[in-house]
Amino acid sequence: MEAIPVSGVAFSTNEARVSITRVPDRPGIAARFFGPVAKANIVVDLIIQNTSIDGFTDLTFTVPKGDLAKTLELVGQVAKEIGAEKVLSDEHIAKVSIIGVGMRNHSGIASRMFSALADAGINIMMISTSEIKISSVIEDKYLELAVRVLHDAFGLEQARPTVQA
Amino acid sequence: MEAIPVSGVAFSTNEARVSITRVPDRPGIAARFFGPVAKANIVVDLIIQNTSIDGFTDLTFTVPKGDLAKTLELVGQVAKEIGAEKVLSDEHIAKVSIIGVGMRNHSGIASRMFSALADAGINIMMISTSEIKISSVIEDKYLELAVRVLHDAFGLEQARPTVQA
Numbered sequence: 001m002e003a004i005p006v007s008g009v010a011f012s013t014n015e016a017r018v019s020i021t022r023v024p025d026r027p028g029i030a031a032r033f034f035g036p037v038a039k040a041n042i043v044v045d046l047i048i049q050n051t052s053i054d055g056f057t058d059l060t061f062t063v064p065k066g067d068l069a070k071t072l073e074l075v076g077q078v079a080k081e082i083g084a085e086k087v088l089s090d091e092h093i094a095k096v097s098i099i100g101v102g103m104r105n106h107s108g109i110a111s112r113m114f115s116a117l118a119d120a121g122i123n124i125m126m127i128s129t130s131e132i133k134i135s136s137v138i139e140d141k142y143l144e145l146a147v148r149v150l151h152d153a154f155g156l157e158q159a160r161p162t163v164q165a
Numbered sequence: 166m167e168a169i170p171v172s173g174v175a176f177s178t179n180e181a182r183v184s185i186t187r188v189p190d191r192p193g194i195a196a197r198f199f200g201p202v203a204k205a206n207i208v209v210d211l212i213i214q215n216t217s218i219d220g221f222t223d224l225t226f227t228v229p230k231g232d233l234a235k236t237l238e239l240v241g242q243v244a245k246e247i248g249a250e251k252v253l254s255d256e257h258i259a260k261v262s263i264i265g266v267g268m269r270n271h272s273g274i275a276s277r278m279f280s281a282l283a284d285a286g287i288n289i290m291m292i293s294t295s296e297i298k299i300s301s302v303i304e305d306k307y308l309e310l311a312v313r314v315l316h317d318a319f320g321l322e323q324a325r326p327t328v329q330a
């Protein structure tokens with residue numbers, strides 16, 4: 001087994017998810033949502049948009065729980081203006097991440113992370129990746145279990161889980 | 166205007182997108198797809214999954230163009246087994262990214278990036294973020310235009326665009 005370049009497990013629980021469903025997939029729509037949010041100085045962490053299938057797609061991002069009400073007000077206004085389907089939110093989420101430099105060439109890491117969560121019966125609600133990190137958003141009630149099974153799956157010491165993914 | 170901590174624009178054109186639509190949103194599904202892909206030593210770059218709305222969601226990831234045919238074979242098999250809707254792919258994509266440390270606290274950067282692409286009439290097909298990077302997947306034919314307008318939007322020198330986001 002090649003040494004897997006994973007250095008730790010990080011997590012964050014202070015975010016809430018905001019999703020706008022069925023936005024039209026045409027230039028300018030994403031800018032319409034993030035302009036007002038930026039103007040209100042709300043810090044956005046994850047932004048996830050998958051490719052559209054029928055000309056519409058969902059746009060999801062996370063904000064600090066304390067800013068959720070304000071964000072929903074701003075986003076709700078734009079969603080109405082552009083005729084999106086609905087605005088959903090969820091405060092009971094946690095983000096858990098596998099961190100490792102050189103990650104890019106080891107798609108096995110993703111497979112191992114997802115299998116470890118699956119074996120523990122934890123559903124993956126969202127996925128986002130970067131060169132040094134694979135993040136999964138899960139229900140917050142599973143966070144301790146997720147951190148533990150991921151430490152085991154990658155043979156990491158549990159001692160000091162890093163905070164704030 | 167606060168100094169925006171953006172150090173550059175990066176891009177990559179050697180990836181192809183694979184999407185599996187309407188996969189059941191239950192534990193173990195993501196692992197089912199990435200196991201065979203990892204076993205075949207196929208390098209996965211972006212992985213994007215948004216939250217499910219009706220119990221189903223789409224799973225998208227990118228692989229080197231040269232590995233697309235093999236990936237579609239592996240993924241097609243699993244998609245059939247789990248009853249996913251369909252498997253789609255697109256080779257004509259490019260990823261363009263804004264890079265900057267300390268990015269997290271400037272949601273205005275996302276807004277500026279999306280507005281710059283919108284003003285140039287460029288549609289954003291996928292979005293993924295990390296602490297130091299905001300990536301947008303666009304049609305490959307718009308790559309040069311996107312790199313140019315993003316340099317302008319962030320007041321960056323055009324001299325040497327970084328490659329491989």
Ligand SMILES: C[C@@H](O)[C@H](N)C(=O)O
Binds near residue numbers: 030057283287
């Ligand atoms: C959905 C949204 O991202 C749209 N495609 C845009 O470019 O703004």
Ligand SMILES: C[C@@H](O)[C@H](N)C(=O)O
Binds near residue numbers: 125
């Ligand atoms: C869709 C897929 O990610 C599923 N939720 C899983 O946990 O595997």
